[in-house]
Amino acid sequence: MKKDTHPDTYRTVVFKDFSSDEAWLCRSCIDTKDSITWEDGNEYPLVKLEISNTSHPFFTGKMKFVDTAGRIDKFNKRFAKSKFAKEDQES
Secondary structure: OOOOOOOOOOEEEEEEEOOOOEEEEEEEOOOOOEEEEOOOOOEEEEEEEOOOOOOOHHHHOOOOOOOHHHHHHHHHHHHHOOHHHHHHHHO
C-alpha cells in the first residue's frame, strides 16, 4: 500500500443492516458514535444502515416494506427547527 494515501482515521468498522440483521467488518474512515462487540471479542465502531445489498429488492428479488413515513416525520421535525423553515413561516 502506498504511504500517505489513506486518511489517519482509516480503521476497521462494523457495518450493520438493521432491516436484514446482517453485519460485516470493513475498513472505513467514517465517523461513528456507536460501537459493537464483534464475534472475535473486540469492540469496533458501528455504522448503522437501513438498506444494503442484503436487503435491497434489486439484489434479493423480494419486495420489502420500508418505513418511509418514519423517515419523513424525522426530516420534517429537523426541518422545522432550521432557519429555512422559520423564514417560510414568517412570509
